[in-house]
Amino acid sequence: MSRTVAVIGGGYGGSAVAKALDAEADVVLIDPRDAFVNAAGALRALAQPDWAPNMFFPLDTLLTRGTVVRDRAVSVDPGGVTLASGRRVEASYLVLASGSSYAYPAKPKADSAEEALDDLRRTHKELAGADRVLILGAGPVGLELAGEIKEVWPHKRVTIVDPAERLLPAFQPEMLQDLHRQLDELDIRLRLGTGLAAPPATEPGRAATFTVTTTGGEQITADIWFRAHGVHVNSDYLADERLTTRTPLGRVPVTETLNVRGYDHVYAVGDITDVPEDKRAGYAMQHAEVVARNITAQLRGEQPTAVYRPSPDPMILLPLGPGRGVGQLPTPDGPAVVPAATVSEYKGADLFTGRFTELFGTA
Numbered sequence: 001m002s003r004t005v006a007v008i009g010g011g012y013g014g015s016a017v018a019k020a021l022d023a024e025a026d027v028v029l030i031d032p033r034d035a036f037v038n039a040a041g042a043l044r045a046l047a048q049p050d051w052a053p054n055m056f057f058p059l060d061t062l063l064t065r066g067t068v069v070r071d072r073a074v075s076v077d078p079g080g081v082t083l084a085s086g087r088r089v090e091a092s093y094l095v096l097a098s099g100s101s102y103a104y105p106a107k108p109k110a111d112s113a114e115e116a117l118d119d120l121r122r123t124h125k126e127l128a129g130a131d132r133v134l135i136l137g138a139g140p141v142g143l144e145l146a147g148e149i150k151e152v153w154p155h156k157r158v159t160i161v162d163p164a165e166r167l168l169p170a171f172q173p174e175m176l177q178d179l180h181r182q183l184d185e186l187d188i189r190l191r192l193g194t195g196l197a198a199p200p201a202t203e204p205g206r207a208a209t210f211t212v213t214t215t216g217g218e219q220i221t222a223d224i225w226f227r228a229h230g231v232h233v234n235s236d237y238l239a240d241e242r243l244t245t246r247t248p249l250g251r252v253p254v255t256e257t258l259n260v261r262g263y264d265h266v267y268a269v270g271d272i273t274d275v276p277e278d279k280r281a282g283y284a285m286q287h288a289e290v291v292a293r294n295i296t297a298q299l300r301g302e303q304p305t306a307v308y309r310p311s312p313d314p315m316i317l318l319p320l321g322p323g324r325g326v327g328q329l330p331t332p333d334g335p336a337v338v339p340a341a342t343v344s345e346y347k348g349a350d351l352f353t354g355r356f357t358e359l360f361g362t363a
Protein backbone atom coordinates (compact mmCIF):
# COMPACT_ATOMS: atom_id res chain seq x y z
CA MET A 1 0.00 0.00 0.00
CA SER A 2 1.37 3.45 -0.88
CA ARG A 3 1.75 6.14 1.74
CA THR A 4 -0.03 8.71 -0.41
CA VAL A 5 -2.56 10.90 1.36
CA ALA A 6 -4.57 13.15 -0.96
CA VAL A 7 -6.00 16.17 0.84
CA ILE A 8 -8.72 18.00 -1.07
CA GLY A 9 -8.73 21.64 -0.03
CA GLY A 10 -6.02 23.69 1.69
CA GLY A 11 -8.18 25.75 4.02
CA TYR A 12 -8.07 25.65 7.83
CA GLY A 13 -8.69 21.91 8.11
CA GLY A 14 -6.86 20.70 5.00
CA SER A 15 -3.69 22.73 5.58
CA ALA A 16 -3.47 21.51 9.16
CA VAL A 17 -3.92 17.83 8.17
CA ALA A 18 -1.39 18.17 5.35
CA LYS A 19 1.18 19.81 7.61
CA ALA A 20 0.67 17.30 10.43
CA LEU A 21 1.17 14.33 8.07
CA ASP A 22 4.01 15.80 6.01
CA ALA A 23 6.74 13.92 7.87
CA GLU A 24 4.85 10.59 7.96
CA ALA A 25 3.22 10.30 4.56
CA ASP A 26 3.44 11.36 0.93
CA VAL A 27 0.99 14.21 1.08
CA VAL A 28 -0.62 15.62 -2.06
CA LEU A 29 -2.55 18.79 -1.23
CA ILE A 30 -5.00 19.81 -3.93
CA ASP A 31 -6.47 23.32 -4.11
CA PRO A 32 -7.25 25.70 -6.98
CA ARG A 33 -6.00 28.61 -4.82
CA ASP A 34 -2.35 29.62 -4.69
CA ALA A 35 -2.67 30.69 -1.07
CA PHE A 36 -4.35 29.67 2.15
CA VAL A 37 -7.07 32.20 2.93
CA ASN A 38 -7.48 33.23 6.56
CA ALA A 39 -11.13 34.20 6.08
CA ALA A 40 -11.24 35.70 9.57
CA GLY A 41 -9.26 38.63 8.11
CA ALA A 42 -11.46 39.22 5.06
CA LEU A 43 -13.57 42.05 6.41
CA ARG A 44 -10.62 44.04 7.75
CA ALA A 45 -8.92 43.39 4.40
CA LEU A 46 -11.81 45.19 2.72
CA ALA A 47 -11.81 48.16 5.10
CA GLN A 48 -7.99 48.41 5.25
CA PRO A 49 -6.48 47.22 1.95
CA ASP A 50 -2.92 47.91 3.17
CA TRP A 51 -3.53 45.19 5.76
CA ALA A 52 -5.13 42.80 3.23
CA PRO A 53 -1.99 40.85 2.19
CA ASN A 54 -1.85 39.57 5.81
CA MET A 55 -4.77 37.20 5.17
CA PHE A 56 -3.03 35.19 2.41
CA PHE A 57 -0.34 32.57 3.05
CA PRO A 58 1.32 30.92 0.02
CA LEU A 59 0.43 27.23 -0.02
CA ASP A 60 3.80 26.32 -1.51
CA THR A 61 5.59 27.19 1.75
CA LEU A 62 3.43 24.82 3.82
CA LEU A 63 4.99 21.41 3.14
CA THR A 64 8.58 20.22 3.25
CA ARG A 65 8.16 16.78 1.66
CA GLY A 66 4.68 16.80 0.21
CA THR A 67 3.43 18.38 -3.00
CA VAL A 68 0.79 21.00 -3.64
CA VAL A 69 -1.26 20.62 -6.82
CA ARG A 70 -3.02 23.77 -7.96
CA ASP A 71 -6.17 22.22 -9.39
CA ARG A 72 -9.78 21.50 -8.49
CA ALA A 73 -11.22 18.08 -7.62
CA VAL A 74 -14.11 17.24 -9.95
CA SER A 75 -14.74 13.68 -8.79
CA VAL A 76 -13.62 11.52 -5.89
CA ASP A 77 -13.94 7.75 -5.58
CA PRO A 78 -12.46 5.35 -3.03
CA GLY A 79 -9.24 5.02 -5.08
CA GLY A 80 -8.41 8.67 -5.64
CA VAL A 81 -9.25 12.05 -7.09
CA THR A 82 -9.93 13.24 -10.63
CA LEU A 83 -8.96 16.86 -11.23
CA ALA A 84 -10.42 19.55 -13.51
CA SER A 85 -7.29 19.31 -15.69
CA GLY A 86 -8.06 15.63 -16.29
CA ARG A 87 -5.15 14.54 -14.09
CA ARG A 88 -5.71 11.64 -11.71
CA VAL A 89 -4.24 11.38 -8.18
CA GLU A 90 -4.34 7.82 -6.83
CA ALA A 91 -4.16 7.69 -3.04
CA SER A 92 -4.29 5.22 -0.17
CA TYR A 93 -5.92 7.80 2.11
CA LEU A 94 -8.25 10.65 1.20
CA VAL A 95 -9.18 13.68 3.25
CA LEU A 96 -12.10 15.81 2.07
CA ALA A 97 -11.48 19.38 3.28
CA SER A 98 -13.04 21.59 0.63
CA GLY A 99 -14.98 23.72 3.10
CA SER A 100 -17.53 26.30 2.10
CA SER A 101 -17.93 29.49 0.07
CA TYR A 102 -19.41 32.68 1.51
CA ALA A 103 -20.59 35.70 -0.46
CA TYR A 104 -17.71 38.08 -1.26
CA PRO A 105 -16.13 39.87 0.58
CA ALA A 106 -16.39 37.32 3.45
CA LYS A 107 -14.42 34.85 1.33
CA PRO A 108 -12.64 35.84 -1.89
CA LYS A 109 -14.07 34.87 -5.27
CA ALA A 110 -10.74 34.73 -7.12
CA ASP A 111 -8.41 31.74 -6.75
CA SER A 112 -5.20 33.79 -7.00
CA ALA A 113 -4.18 35.95 -4.04
CA GLU A 114 -3.16 38.78 -6.39
CA GLU A 115 -6.56 38.85 -8.07
CA ALA A 116 -8.31 38.58 -4.72
CA LEU A 117 -6.28 41.59 -3.50
CA ASP A 118 -7.24 43.54 -6.64
CA ASP A 119 -10.91 42.77 -5.96
CA LEU A 120 -10.57 43.98 -2.36
CA ARG A 121 -8.84 47.21 -3.44
CA ARG A 122 -11.54 47.85 -6.05
CA THR A 123 -14.38 47.28 -3.59
CA HIS A 124 -12.59 49.37 -0.95
CA LYS A 125 -12.59 52.32 -3.37
CA GLU A 126 -16.32 51.92 -3.97
CA LEU A 127 -16.95 51.70 -0.23
CA ALA A 128 -14.73 54.69 0.58
CA GLY A 129 -16.95 56.93 -1.53
CA ALA A 130 -20.26 55.64 -0.15
CA ASP A 131 -21.72 57.40 2.93
CA ARG A 132 -24.61 55.03 3.61
CA VAL A 133 -23.96 51.30 3.78
CA LEU A 134 -26.61 48.57 3.86
CA ILE A 135 -25.64 45.09 5.06
CA LEU A 136 -28.04 42.19 4.51
CA GLY A 137 -27.53 39.62 7.26
CA ALA A 138 -26.91 40.20 10.98
CA GLY A 139 -24.94 37.03 11.63
CA PRO A 140 -21.29 37.20 12.74
CA VAL A 141 -20.13 38.19 9.23
CA GLY A 142 -22.56 41.11 8.85
CA LEU A 143 -21.81 42.36 12.36
CA GLU A 144 -18.02 42.09 11.92
CA LEU A 145 -18.24 43.87 8.58
CA ALA A 146 -20.18 46.72 10.21
CA GLY A 147 -17.53 46.96 12.98
CA GLU A 148 -14.62 47.08 10.52
CA ILE A 149 -16.35 49.78 8.47
CA LYS A 150 -17.02 51.89 11.56
CA GLU A 151 -13.40 51.51 12.67
CA VAL A 152 -12.17 53.20 9.50
CA TRP A 153 -15.12 55.50 8.79
CA PRO A 154 -16.90 56.26 12.10
CA HIS A 155 -19.28 58.69 10.37
CA LYS A 156 -20.64 56.37 7.70
CA ARG A 157 -24.27 55.39 8.29
CA VAL A 158 -24.34 51.60 8.56
CA THR A 159 -27.66 49.71 8.63
CA ILE A 160 -28.02 45.94 8.99
CA VAL A 161 -31.27 44.22 7.99
CA ASP A 162 -32.14 40.65 8.96
CA PRO A 163 -35.43 38.74 9.06
CA ALA A 164 -34.37 37.06 12.33
CA GLU A 165 -36.05 38.58 15.37
CA ARG A 166 -32.94 38.37 17.58
CA LEU A 167 -29.16 38.51 17.15
CA LEU A 168 -27.22 35.25 17.69
CA PRO A 169 -29.97 33.51 19.71
CA ALA A 170 -27.77 30.55 20.73
CA PHE A 171 -25.54 32.74 22.94
CA GLN A 172 -25.77 33.96 26.53
CA PRO A 173 -28.08 36.96 27.23
CA GLU A 174 -25.20 38.78 28.93
CA MET A 175 -23.08 38.61 25.76
CA LEU A 176 -26.00 39.75 23.62
CA GLN A 177 -26.68 42.73 25.90
CA ASP A 178 -23.07 43.78 25.55
CA LEU A 179 -23.27 43.31 21.77
CA HIS A 180 -26.33 45.58 21.52
CA ARG A 181 -24.62 48.15 23.76
CA GLN A 182 -21.49 48.24 21.58
CA LEU A 183 -23.53 48.39 18.36
CA ASP A 184 -25.47 51.37 19.78
CA GLU A 185 -22.23 53.06 20.79
CA LEU A 186 -20.92 52.66 17.26
CA ASP A 187 -24.27 53.88 15.88
CA ILE A 188 -24.74 50.70 13.84
CA ARG A 189 -28.46 50.59 13.04
CA LEU A 190 -30.22 47.25 13.29
CA ARG A 191 -33.46 46.36 11.54
CA LEU A 192 -34.37 42.91 12.86
CA GLY A 193 -37.45 40.84 12.13
CA THR A 194 -37.75 42.33 8.67
CA GLY A 195 -36.52 41.53 5.17
CA LEU A 196 -36.51 43.52 1.95
CA ALA A 197 -39.65 43.56 -0.18
CA ALA A 198 -37.31 43.36 -3.23
CA PRO A 199 -33.49 43.15 -3.44
CA PRO A 200 -31.50 46.34 -4.19
CA ALA A 201 -31.45 47.19 -7.89
CA THR A 202 -27.65 47.58 -7.83
CA GLU A 203 -24.91 44.94 -7.65
CA PRO A 204 -23.45 44.26 -4.16
CA GLY A 205 -20.18 46.09 -3.49
CA ARG A 206 -20.79 48.78 -6.15
CA ALA A 207 -21.29 52.43 -5.21
CA ALA A 208 -24.65 53.66 -6.53
CA THR A 209 -27.48 55.23 -4.54
CA PHE A 210 -30.65 53.14 -4.24
CA THR A 211 -33.74 52.89 -2.04
CA VAL A 212 -35.22 49.65 -0.75
CA THR A 213 -38.40 49.02 1.22
CA THR A 214 -38.43 46.59 4.12
CA THR A 215 -41.28 44.11 4.56
CA GLY A 216 -42.29 46.34 7.51
CA GLY A 217 -42.73 49.27 5.08
CA GLU A 218 -39.62 51.31 6.03
CA GLN A 219 -37.66 52.89 3.18
CA ILE A 220 -33.87 52.71 3.42
CA THR A 221 -31.66 54.70 1.07
CA ALA A 222 -28.03 53.64 0.82
CA ASP A 223 -25.04 54.13 -1.47
CA ILE A 224 -23.63 50.59 -1.38
CA TRP A 225 -24.72 47.21 -0.05
CA PHE A 226 -23.17 43.88 0.89
CA ARG A 227 -24.62 40.40 1.17
CA ALA A 228 -23.65 38.81 4.50
CA HIS A 229 -25.75 35.66 4.43
CA GLY A 230 -25.81 32.33 2.63
CA VAL A 231 -23.12 29.64 2.65
CA HIS A 232 -22.45 27.10 -0.10
CA VAL A 233 -20.80 23.81 0.91
CA ASN A 234 -18.03 23.02 -1.60
CA SER A 235 -18.95 19.41 -2.32
CA ASP A 236 -20.16 19.48 -5.92
CA TYR A 237 -17.42 17.00 -6.84
CA LEU A 238 -19.30 14.37 -4.82
CA ALA A 239 -22.52 14.80 -6.83
CA ASP A 240 -21.74 11.72 -8.95
CA GLU A 241 -22.02 9.62 -5.73
CA ARG A 242 -18.97 7.53 -6.62
CA LEU A 243 -17.89 7.99 -3.00
CA THR A 244 -20.85 8.92 -0.82
CA THR A 245 -24.33 10.40 -0.69
CA ARG A 246 -24.38 13.91 0.71
CA THR A 247 -26.93 15.28 3.16
CA PRO A 248 -29.62 17.60 1.73
CA LEU A 249 -27.35 20.56 2.67
CA GLY A 250 -24.46 19.08 0.66
CA ARG A 251 -22.48 17.86 3.69
CA VAL A 252 -20.63 14.58 4.08
CA PRO A 253 -21.80 12.06 6.70
CA VAL A 254 -18.91 11.20 9.04
CA THR A 255 -18.34 8.91 12.01
CA GLU A 256 -16.84 10.04 15.33
CA THR A 257 -13.37 9.12 14.01
CA LEU A 258 -14.19 11.54 11.15
CA ASN A 259 -14.24 8.76 8.58
CA VAL A 260 -16.61 9.26 5.70
CA ARG A 261 -19.25 6.65 6.56
CA GLY A 262 -18.46 3.30 5.00
CA TYR A 263 -14.69 3.78 4.56
CA ASP A 264 -11.79 3.34 6.96
CA HIS A 265 -9.33 5.17 4.65
CA VAL A 266 -11.43 8.21 3.70
CA TYR A 267 -11.89 11.12 6.09
CA ALA A 268 -13.51 14.55 6.07
CA VAL A 269 -12.80 17.69 8.13
CA GLY A 270 -14.24 21.15 8.56
CA ASP A 271 -17.29 22.83 7.07
CA ILE A 272 -17.96 19.97 4.66
CA THR A 273 -18.75 17.50 7.46
CA ASP A 274 -22.17 16.84 8.96
CA VAL A 275 -20.78 17.09 12.52
CA PRO A 276 -23.64 18.74 14.47
CA GLU A 277 -21.95 22.03 15.46
CA ASP A 278 -21.57 25.55 14.06
CA LYS A 279 -19.14 25.59 11.17
CA ARG A 280 -15.90 27.16 12.40
CA ALA A 281 -12.22 27.32 11.50
CA GLY A 282 -11.34 26.37 15.07
CA TYR A 283 -13.37 23.18 14.80
CA ALA A 284 -11.92 22.39 11.36
CA MET A 285 -8.44 22.54 12.92
CA GLN A 286 -9.51 20.26 15.78
CA HIS A 287 -10.92 17.81 13.21
CA ALA A 288 -7.55 17.98 11.45
CA GLU A 289 -5.71 16.86 14.60
CA VAL A 290 -8.02 13.85 14.99
CA VAL A 291 -7.67 12.82 11.34
CA ALA A 292 -3.88 13.26 11.36
CA ARG A 293 -3.65 11.04 14.45
CA ASN A 294 -5.85 8.37 12.87
CA ILE A 295 -4.00 8.28 9.56
CA THR A 296 -0.64 8.26 11.37
CA ALA A 297 -1.82 5.23 13.37
CA GLN A 298 -2.95 3.45 10.20
CA LEU A 299 0.36 4.18 8.46
CA ARG A 300 2.12 2.57 11.43
CA GLY A 301 -0.14 -0.48 11.26
CA GLU A 302 -2.03 0.53 14.41
CA GLN A 303 -5.74 0.98 15.10
CA PRO A 304 -7.04 4.53 14.59
CA THR A 305 -8.65 5.49 17.89
CA ALA A 306 -8.86 9.30 17.95
CA VAL A 307 -12.43 10.57 18.06
CA TYR A 308 -14.03 13.99 17.74
CA ARG A 309 -16.90 15.00 19.96
CA PRO A 310 -18.45 18.43 19.38
CA SER A 311 -18.60 20.78 22.34
CA PRO A 312 -22.10 21.02 23.84
CA ASP A 313 -21.77 24.81 24.16
CA PRO A 314 -21.40 27.13 21.18
CA MET A 315 -18.39 29.47 21.11
CA ILE A 316 -17.73 32.73 19.34
CA LEU A 317 -15.20 35.53 19.14
CA LEU A 318 -16.86 38.42 17.36
CA PRO A 319 -14.69 41.50 16.99
CA LEU A 320 -16.18 44.86 16.05
CA GLY A 321 -12.88 46.26 14.86
CA PRO A 322 -9.52 45.57 16.56
CA GLY A 323 -10.42 46.75 20.08
CA ARG A 324 -14.11 46.02 20.51
CA GLY A 325 -16.32 42.97 20.29
CA VAL A 326 -17.99 40.21 22.24
CA GLY A 327 -17.22 36.58 22.89
CA GLN A 328 -18.27 33.39 24.58
CA LEU A 329 -15.95 30.46 25.24
CA PRO A 330 -16.64 26.98 26.58
CA THR A 331 -15.20 26.11 30.01
CA PRO A 332 -15.55 22.96 32.14
CA ASP A 333 -18.20 24.90 34.11
CA GLY A 334 -20.22 25.83 31.02
CA PRO A 335 -20.14 28.78 28.64
CA ALA A 336 -18.25 31.88 29.79
CA VAL A 337 -18.84 35.35 28.39
CA VAL A 338 -15.53 37.15 27.83
CA PRO A 339 -14.84 40.90 27.73
CA ALA A 340 -13.85 42.91 24.64
CA ALA A 341 -10.21 42.89 25.79
CA THR A 342 -10.14 39.07 25.56
CA VAL A 343 -11.84 39.10 22.16
CA SER A 344 -9.23 41.58 21.00
CA GLU A 345 -6.35 39.57 22.45
CA TYR A 346 -7.49 36.21 21.00
CA LYS A 347 -8.82 37.45 17.65
CA GLY A 348 -9.60 41.11 17.04
CA ALA A 349 -6.07 42.51 17.26
CA ASP A 350 -4.46 40.40 14.53
CA LEU A 351 -7.32 38.15 13.31
CA PHE A 352 -5.15 35.04 13.85
CA THR A 353 -2.39 36.27 11.52
CA GLY A 354 0.34 35.28 14.02
CA ARG A 355 -0.92 31.72 14.29
CA PHE A 356 -0.83 31.16 10.52
CA THR A 357 2.48 32.94 10.09
CA GLU A 358 3.86 30.16 12.30
CA LEU A 359 2.04 27.32 10.48
CA PHE A 360 3.22 28.53 7.07
CA GLY A 361 6.69 29.51 8.24
CA THR A 362 6.35 32.97 6.71
CA ALA A 363 7.57 34.92 9.75
Ligand SMILES: Cc1cc2nc3c(=O)[nH]c(=O)nc-3n(C[C@H](O)[C@H](O)[C@H](O)COP(=O)(O)OP(=O)(O)OC[C@H]3O[C@@H](n4cnc5c(N)ncnc54)[C@H](O)[C@@H]3O)c2cc1C
Pocket: 008, 009, 010, 011, 012, 013, 014, 030, 031, 032, 033, 036, 037, 039, 040, 041, 042, 043, 071, 072, 073, 074, 097, 098, 099, 100, 101, 102, 106, 107, 141, 144, 234, 237, 269, 270, 271, 272, 279, 280, 281, 282, 283, 284, 317, 347
Ligand atom coordinates in the same frame (compact mmCIF):
# COMPACT_ATOMS: atom_id res chain seq x y z
C1 LIG B 1 -15.46 36.70 7.76
C2 LIG B 1 -15.33 35.37 8.44
C3 LIG B 1 -14.83 35.30 9.73
C4 LIG B 1 -14.72 34.07 10.36
N1 LIG B 1 -14.21 34.04 11.62
C5 LIG B 1 -14.05 32.85 12.24
C6 LIG B 1 -13.48 32.79 13.55
O1 LIG B 1 -13.14 33.80 14.15
N2 LIG B 1 -13.31 31.58 14.13
C7 LIG B 1 -13.69 30.45 13.51
O2 LIG B 1 -13.51 29.37 14.10
N3 LIG B 1 -14.26 30.45 12.27
C8 LIG B 1 -14.44 31.64 11.61
N4 LIG B 1 -15.02 31.68 10.37
C9 LIG B 1 -15.49 30.41 9.75
C10 LIG B 1 -14.38 29.73 8.99
O3 LIG B 1 -13.84 30.58 8.01
C11 LIG B 1 -14.84 28.43 8.32
O4 LIG B 1 -15.46 27.60 9.27
C12 LIG B 1 -13.63 27.75 7.74
O5 LIG B 1 -13.23 28.44 6.56
C13 LIG B 1 -13.83 26.28 7.43
O6 LIG B 1 -12.59 25.71 7.16
P1 LIG B 1 -12.43 24.48 6.16
O7 LIG B 1 -11.04 24.00 6.32
O8 LIG B 1 -13.54 23.52 6.33
O9 LIG B 1 -12.62 25.09 4.69
P2 LIG B 1 -12.20 26.42 3.98
O10 LIG B 1 -11.45 27.32 4.87
O11 LIG B 1 -13.45 26.90 3.31
O12 LIG B 1 -11.17 25.92 2.87
C14 LIG B 1 -11.56 25.08 1.84
C15 LIG B 1 -10.49 25.05 0.77
O13 LIG B 1 -10.88 24.08 -0.19
C16 LIG B 1 -10.66 24.56 -1.48
N5 LIG B 1 -11.58 23.89 -2.41
C17 LIG B 1 -12.89 24.14 -2.61
N6 LIG B 1 -13.39 23.31 -3.54
C18 LIG B 1 -12.36 22.51 -3.94
C19 LIG B 1 -12.23 21.46 -4.90
N7 LIG B 1 -13.28 21.06 -5.63
N8 LIG B 1 -11.02 20.88 -5.05
C20 LIG B 1 -9.95 21.27 -4.30
N9 LIG B 1 -10.02 22.27 -3.39
C21 LIG B 1 -11.21 22.88 -3.21
C22 LIG B 1 -10.89 26.08 -1.36
O14 LIG B 1 -10.20 26.78 -2.39
C23 LIG B 1 -10.33 26.37 0.02
O15 LIG B 1 -8.98 26.73 -0.02
C24 LIG B 1 -15.13 32.89 9.70
C25 LIG B 1 -15.63 32.95 8.39
C26 LIG B 1 -15.73 34.18 7.76
C27 LIG B 1 -16.25 34.24 6.36
